[in-house]
Amino acid sequence: MTVLTDLTVAEIRDGVRDGSFSAREVTEAFNATVAAAKSLNAFIVETPEKALEAADAVDAARGRGEPLGLMAGVPIGMKDLFATKGVQTTAGSRILEGFVPEYESTVSANLWRQGAGMLGKLNMDQFAMGSSNETSAFGNVISPWKRNDGGNAALAPGGSSGGSASAVAARIAPAATGTDTGGSIRQPAAFVGISGIKPTYGRCSRWGVVAFASSLDQAGPMARTVTDCAIMLRAMAGFDAKDATSLDLPVPEWDAELSSNLKGKRVGIPREYRIDGIDAEIDASWEHGIAWLKDAGAEIVDISLPHSKYALPAYYIIAPAEASSNLARYDGVRYGQRVLPDGGGLQDMYAATRAAGFGPEVKRRIMIGTYVLSAGFYDAYYTQAQKVRALIARDFERVWELCDLILTPTAPSAAFGLGEKSDDPLAMYLNDVFAVPASLAGLPAMSVPAGLNGQGLPLGLQIIGKPLDEQGVLNAGLAIERRACFTARPEAWW
Amino acid sequence: MSVDLPMVKKIASLARIAMSEDEAAALVPELNNILGWIEQLGEVDVTGVEPMTAVIPNTLRLREDVVTDGGVRDAVLANAPAPEHGFFGVPKVIE
Numbered sequence: 001m002t003v004l005t006d007l008t009v010a011e012i013r014d015g016v017r018d019g020s021f022s023a024r025e026v027t028e029a030f031n032a033t034v035a036a037a038k039s040l041n042a043f044i045v046e047t048p049e050k051a052l053e054a055a056d057a058v059d060a061a062r063g064r065g066e067p068l069g070l071m072a073g074v075p076i077g078m079k080d081l082f083a084t085k086g087v088q089t090t091a092g093s094r095i096l097e098g099f100v101p102e103y104e105s106t107v108s109a110n111l112w113r114q115g116a117g118m119l120g121k122l123n124m125d126q127f128a129m130g131s132s133n134e135t136s137a138f139g140n141v142i143s144p145w146k147r148n149d150g151g152n153a154a155l156a157p158g159g160s161s162g163g164s165a166s167a168v169a170a171r172i173a174p175a176a177t178g179t180d181t182g183g184s185i186r187q188p189a190a191f192v193g194i195s196g197i198k199p200t201y202g203r204c205s206r207w208g209v210v211a212f213a214s215s216l217d218q219a220g221p222m223a224r225t226v227t228d229c230a231i232m233l234r235a236m237a238g239f240d241a242k243d244a245t246s247l248d249l250p251v252p253e254w255d256a257e258l259s260s261n262l263k264g265k266r267v268g269i270p271r272e273y274r275i276d277g278i279d280a281e282i283d284a285s286w287e288h289g290i291a292w293l294k295d296a297g298a299e300i301v302d303i304s305l306p307h308s309k310y311a312l313p314a315y316y317i318i319a320p321a322e323a324s325s326n327l328a329r330y331d332g333v334r335y336g337q338r339v340l341p342d343g344g345g346l347q348d349m350y351a352a353t354r355a356a357g358f359g360p361e362v363k364r365r366i367m368i369g370t371y372v373l374s375a376g377f378y379d380a381y382y383t384q385a386q387k388v389r390a391l392i393a394r395d396f397e398r399v400w401e402l403c404d405l406i407l408t409p410t411a412p413s414a415a416f417g418l419g420e421k422s423d424d425p426l427a428m429y430l431n432d433v434f435a436v437p438a439s440l441a442g443l444p445a446m447s448v449p450a451g452l453n454g455q456g457l458p459l460g461l462q463i464i465g466k467p468l469d470e471q472g473v474l475n476a477g478l479a480i481e482r483r484a485c486f487t488a489r490p491e492a493w494w
Numbered sequence: 495m496s497v498d499l500p501m502v503k504k505i506a507s508l509a510r511i512a513m514s515e516d517e518a519a520a521l522v523p524e525l526n527n528i529l530g531w532i533e534q535l536g537e538v539d540v541t542g543v544e545p546m547t548a549v550i551p552n553t554l555r556l557r558e559d560v561v562t563d564g565g566v567r568d569a570v571l572a573n574a575p576a577p578e579h580g581f582f583g584v585p586k587v588i589e
Contacts, residue, residue: 003550099524102569142551201549244554313532331510333582335573346587351512363511367521368528370509371497380495381532386545388538393546425524442549467550 005030009228015413016073023055023073033172039494042167046120051075054117070235072115077176080121083208091210092126093135096355105208110462115234122163128212131431133162135361144170148456155415158188165192175223181216181437190410190460193449194220201442202247205240213322226477230255260479264295268403272308281453289461296479307397311475313438317385393441410447410460438464448477449486
């Protein structure tokens with residue numbers, strides 16, 4: 001008998017269309033697994049009735065013989081960064097607790113239009129600032145994975161899309177939305193052994209997505225297979241006049257065009273990503289990836305991205321600078337929490353509201369951003385970082401003359417334990433050392449599972465593509481997926 | 495460059511985040527640790543490099559100069575912590 005919660009997005013959609021099962025049956029099965037997995041803390045709000053409403057609409061449409069959408073009958077998790085009409089949206093922060101949007105984000109609206117349903121709002125690092133999901137005001141998300149050392153250490157699901165990662169890996173959602181500012185889709189996907197793609201900047205509308213760093217923020221899908229990512233990305237993407245940086249381009253049929261044949265493709269291996277002292281297992285998995293892509297017909301070329309080491313420090317000027325500006329809107333006036341000290345005036349209200357509402361990492365980044373943008377320091381920090389960013393983008397433009405795609409590890413380590421890095425902001429930032437350069441250059445990049453390390457934990461490989469070449473990225477992802485044959489799944493302890 | 499306690503308190507005030515003396519003091523070494531690491535950007539030769547303004551070449555669109563939205567006062571105020579008489583309420587600002 002088919003276990004409905006083991007099915008992929010493609011299998012659910014096809015099964016619903018063919019009548020093998022109804023959308024309601026699938027949704028009821030997932031609603032039950034969500035309700036039974038509270039110990040993962042993957043959801044901030046569960047919306048089983050909304051999921052059923054969408055499923056019933058799909059079943060009714062099928063009954064009337066109407067054409068069904070790309071995601072028809074597929075219940076998904078929605079990262080709590082997307083505004084959802086009538087359902088609390090917090091960005092993982094206390095300051096937005098109780099905020100119930102009067103509008104729907106473009107990306108979520110696109111998904112509902114294609115027949116997807118919402119299981120609930122997924123936990124995340126506060127304002128997407130974090131790499132372990134430990135900065136959420138609603139508690140840590142726990143990874144479904146455990147080390148095979150007989151210990152019982154709770155592991156980080158990665159971040160900031162930690163709830164999305166945990167839910168998909170635990171099969172309490174077949175897919176989830178994520179957002180990626182500097183690795184927030186790819187690093188958690190790698191940590192829990194699933195796939196996730198950040199498309200070219202501008203493919204997915206940012207309208208209705210709580211802003212962190214607007215020049216970097218991009219939405220994307222997280223799912224167990226590359227095909228599922230292709231289907232879901234197609235449903236999410238598209239021009240939106242309400243986002244000034246939205247790309248006015250047709251959405252390719254990525255899922256229909258998928259091919260794991262890489263004949264004629266050149267894959268670059270950037271020598272700067274070979275970091276001294278890196279985990280030998282990360283290096284070994286990279287070598288496997290190279291062999292798999294060769295086997296798929298690709299030519300491997302050695303390339304250089306000379307400014308790579310400056311990407312992370314540039315990111316930690318640019319992203320906090322944009323965040324300090326974006327988060328100025330949380331002032332206790334128009335929405336969210338308000339704290340008004342006795343006898344206090346407007347300025348006291350702003351300061352007290354923000355002190356009470358923002359978590360420590362958010363405050364740290366607002367402080368850095370405010371400092372680097374302040375008079376006297378702007379040129380030394382912010383302008384310099386934007387120039388370095390231009391050099392990082394130029395590094396990529398130059399290597400595209402030598403290769404079509406780039407292969408790297410996704411993260412410098414496998415998942416770490418909760419609490420292991422949370423006291424050291426810099427150690428936490430280094431998680432995104434391989435993910436950030438593609439973010440700064442706005443390039444499409446995805447993580448796919450490559451295998452398990454000696455501790456039984458997943459490792460991911462990252463594929464970076466040329467602007468707008470999501471197809472090339474997905475195809476290489478598929479070639480790795482077919483060869484890595486990653487079938488491991490966490491044992492259900494939750 | 496590094497920050498000291500008066501500078502941290504000044505930044506907190508610019509950022510409108512209330513902070514106790516202890517909290518501000520704790521942030522001094524934390525911020526200096528991060529700023530010290532960021533400092534390495536200074537060694538990059540950026541002669542003749544224009545600061546990046548857009549990752550993907552894209553021109554800003556113009557639209558018709560017409561009203562496209564509005565008449566949704568109640569929706570706008572629905573999440574306000576202290577709406578009053580159809581406005582956002584704030585503490586008194588004029589003495």
